Amino acid sequence: MKVAKFGGSSVANAEQIRKVEKIVGDDPDRKFIIVSAPGKRHKDDFKMTDMLIQMGTAYLNDEAYEHYYSTVLQRFKEIIDDLHLSPSLMHEIERSIKGILAQDVDKDIKMDQVKAIGENNNAKIISAYLSDIGLDATYLNPKDAGIIVSDEPGNAQILPESFSKIYALREKEGIFVIPGFFGYSEDGKLITFSRGGSDITGSIVAAGVDASLYENFTDVDSVYSVNPTIVENPREITVLTYKEMRELSYAGFSVFHDEALIPAIKAKIPVCIKNTNNPNAEGTLIVAERDVNAAHCVSGIASDTGFCSLYVSKYLMNREIGFGRKLLNILEDEGISFEHAPSGIDDISVIIRERNLTPEKEEIVIERISDELHPDTVSLQRGIAVIMVVGEGLVNTIGVAQKATTAFADANVNIDMINQGSSEVSMMFGIQARDINKAIRSLYKAFFE
Numbered sequence: 001m002k003v004a005k006f007g008g009s010s011v012a013n014a015e016q017i018r019k020v021e022k023i024v025g026d027d028p029d030r031k032f033i034i035v036s037a038p039g040k041r042h043k044d045d046f047k048m049t050d051m052l053i054q055m056g057t058a059y060l061n062d063e064a065y066e067h068y069y070s071t072v073l074q075r076f077k078e079i080i081d082d083l084h085l086s087p088s089l090m091h092e093i094e095r096s097i098k099g100i101l102a103q104d105v106d107k108d109i110k111m112d113q114v115k116a117i118g119e120n121n122n123a124k125i126i127s128a129y130l131s132d133i134g135l136d137a138t139y140l141n142p143k144d145a146g147i148i149v150s151d152e153p154g155n156a157q158i159l160p161e162s163f164s165k166i167y168a169l170r171e172k173e174g175i176f177v178i179p180g181f182f183g184y185s186e187d188g189k190l191i192t193f194s195r196g197g198s199d200i201t202g203s204i205v206a207a208g209v210d211a212s213l214y215e216n217f218t219d220v221d222s223v224y225s226v227n228p229t230i231v232e233n234p235r236e237i238t239v240l241t242y243k244e245m246r247e248l249s250y251a252g253f254s255v256f257h258d259e260a261l262i263p264a265i266k267a268k269i270p271v272c273i274k275n276t277n278n279p280n281a282e283g284t285l286i287v288a289e290r291d292v293n294a295a296h297c298v299s300g301i302a303s304d305t306g307f308c309s310l311y312v313s314k315y316l317m318n319r320e321i322g323f324g325r326k327l328l329n330i331l332e333d334e335g336i337s338f339e340h341a342p343s344g345i346d347d348i349s350v351i352i353r354e355r356n357l358t359p360e361k362e363e364i365v366i367e368r369i370s371d372e373l374h375p376d377t378v379s380l381q382r383g384i385a386v387i388m389v390v391g392e393g394l395v396n397t398i399g400v401a402q403k404a405t406t407a408f409a410d411a412n413v414n415i416d417m418i419n420q421g422s423s424e425v426s427m428m429f430g431i432q433a434r435d436i437n438k439a440i441r442s443l444y445k446a447f448f449e
């Protein structure tokens, strides 16, 4: 029994949905189909979820929303017409969107309902199409599937009782098409996962039904060893461990949502990343363990921008009991999560996502550190990029750090920070965001060419 999730690019229009039908029909084990909202049809296109967020924001702010509304409807209409489905489905969709907008509910709840319109209606369309061409397919709402989540709009977390409910679906006959990206709280509110969260739904359903495989269909043949938009035709990765994928998706391998790994890891479900546009390509398998070849210990190099570094130094910091705790307490008090905290004897750098440290918060944090910890220096540097060199066995292989630092030097890129040792599978480097592409190309050359 397999779970197959189709991302936004795989269900962006009728042509893509026909490919989905072929893939589903080709393997009777593909019983649970998770779908995203229509994604981009070409590079400059819009994702329906982005359009819905604009529509919801305008509606809630009493601004003109009609343009977004008609663009969303038009997009569904095109798909329904091109698949030759009944116009009554379009009427049903229009009625349900109007109903959502008219409902008198809390702003956050309304926004989540609006965001879910893309997935929910696409699942109805795809299930109608699969039935139309003769497959025994049914639309299944996440509530009826048993996806029960925490009451955190826009950032749902799955609740443990979901899994036994989802397990009961194994007994049912036929194919189920489930919209990704949202679940329901215990008191019945629709709550969305974080952006890109259809991957999470797929993983939850795979863990719940104890699937033999979770297939994640997207628009690339595999996970590549570096972001394909930075290096042309990078090497494909055939197998990765969960730990490797976790670190790579954390640092920019957007092909698979980092939260989506959790249910799969816990239930030990193998995950396969595959291409809807080329389903015969092998794809990338993500599993608990794999053979490690010391000569090729680096699997991938990921990079992400949008970080800042809070640098604090104080002579004899190492002897001051509780210094680190007090520093992190200030961040906790101000509601700021941190990413890494590499430290020296008298210095510590705390790496934070820039979006989590607004200029107002920055001022408060720096003032509190100065007043409460009396450091010699406290400063904040924005525009930092993080590069993760990831691979099983990497930390025990001699010469990797030297090879990486030489690659940075060859590209004339200064390393602001290195963090190695805490993770068994990665080395982290902090550099200036403007240097990211040349650094990645140079590292790719050093480790893969």
Ligand SMILES: Nc1ncnc2c1ncn2[C@@H]1O[C@H](COP(=O)(O)OP(=O)(O)O)[C@@H](O)[C@H]1O
Binding pocket: 006, 007, 008, 009, 010, 036, 039, 196, 217, 218, 219, 220, 222, 223, 224, 225, 226, 227, 228, 229, 252, 253, 254, 255, 256
């Ligand atoms: N290392 C990588 N390997 C493969 N794809 C990557 C990598 N890093 C970033 N990506 C991007 O991830 C995209 C697929 O993810 P996403 O856009 O979320 O797809 P979907 O529409 O299927 O949900 C690819 O088109 C590619 O541009």
Ligand SMILES: N[C@@H](CC(=O)OP(=O)(O)O)C(=O)O
Binding pocket: 006, 007, 008, 009, 036, 037, 039, 047, 049, 050, 118, 180, 181, 194, 195, 196, 197, 198, 199
């Ligand atoms: N449609 C949602 C959820 C999602 O997973 O989409 P995609 O499969 O296109 O990444 C979003 O854009 O966030």
